[in-house]
Amino acid sequence: MQVTIRLFARLREITGSGELAREVPTPADAQAVWEALAQEFPALEQYRPVISCAVNEQYAKFDTPLTEGDEVAFLPPVSGGGGFGARD
Amino acid sequence: MTLEPLDLVQTAQAVTSPDCGAVATFVGVVRDHNQGRPVRSLDYECYEPLAVKSLERIAAEAAVEWPGARLAIAHRVGSLQIGDASVVIAAASPHRADAFAACRYAIERVKQIVPIWKHEHFDGGETWIEGATADPDDEAAKRIARERARK
Numbered sequence: 001m002q003v004t005i006r007l008f009a010r011l012r013e014i015t016g017s018g019e020l021a022r023e024v025p026t027p028a029d030a031q032a033v034w035e036a037l038a039q040e041f042p043a044l045e046q047y048r049p050v051i052s053c054a055v056n057e058q059y060a061k062f063d064t065p066l067t068e069g070d071e072v073a074f075l076p077p078v079s080g081g082g083g084f085g086a087r088d
Numbered sequence: 089m090t091l092e093p094l095d096l097v098q099t100a101q102a103v104t105s106p107d108c109g110a111v112a113t114f115v116g117v118v119r120d121h122n123q124g125r126p127v128r129s130l131d132y133e134c135y136e137p138l139a140v141k142s143l144e145r146i147a148a149e150a151a152v153e154w155p156g157a158r159l160a161i162a163h164r165v166g167s168l169q170i171g172d173a174s175v176v177i178a179a180a181s182p183h184r185a186d187a188f189a190a191c192r193y194a195i196e197r198v199k200q201i202v203p204i205w206k207h208e209h210f211d212g213g214e215t216w217i218e219g220a221t222a223d224p225d226d227e228a229a230k231r232i233a234r235e236r237a238r239k
Binding site for chain 1: 134138207221
C-alpha cells in the first residue's frame with residue numbers, strides 16, 4: 001500500500017524532504033514504515049527512542065495498523081513556547 | 089498557529105466574558121541567549137493540523153481541571169527575532185487563582201505536546217532545540233504540568 005510520510009525539523013533535514021510517498025508491504029504499522037525509512041536513511045535510526053508518531057493528523061502508537069493512503073508523521077522532541085527547555 | 093505577529097489584546101479578548109473576573113496572560117518571547125551563548129534568531133516549524141488539535145486538547149484539559157476557565161493560545165511560526173513573541177496565552181476564569189493556574193498549565197503543556205520545533209541560529213552555527221518527546225497521554229507529564237500550575 002502507499003502511504004505519505006511527513007517529517008519535521010531534524011528528521012526532515014536528514015531525508016531532505018518533509019513529505020515522502022512510499023510503498024510498504026501490507027499489513028503495515030507506523031513502526032514498519034519507520035524501519036523501512038531508517039533503512040533508506042540510516043541517520044534516522046538513532047532518533048527512534050525519542051520520536052513520536054501521528055497517523056492522519058492524530059497522535060498514534062507505533063503499532064497502529066495503517067490503511068492505503070494514510071499519512072504517517074514522525075515527530076522529533078517538540079520545543080514550542082518562548083524559552084528553550086522545560087525549565088523555561 | 090500563525091506566521092503573523094501575535095496580538096496579546098486580541099487573544100485576551102477572545103476569552104473575556106461577563107462572568108469572568110480574571111484574565112491571566114502569558115507571553116513567551118525569543119531570548120537573546122541560550123546555554124551561555126548569544127542567540128541571533130529562531131525559526132519555528134510546526135505540523136499545523138496536529139498543532140491546532142493539540143492546542144484544543146490543552147484547552148479541554150484545562151477546562152476539566154479548572155471548571156469555568158477558558159483558554160486562548162496563539163503560537164507564531166516562521167522566522168522570529170530577539171524580543172518577538174512566539175506564544176501568547178490568555179486564561180479567563182470567574183476568579184484569579186484559576187486563571188493564573190490554567191495559564192501556567194497551558195504553557196507547560198504547550199512545551200510538552202504541541203508539535204512545534206525551534207531552530208536556533210547563533211554566532212557560528214545553528215541547531216535544532218529538542219525538548220520533550222510528545223505523548224499527550226503521558227500521565228506523568230500531565231501531573232508535572234498540574235503541579236507547576238498550582239505552585
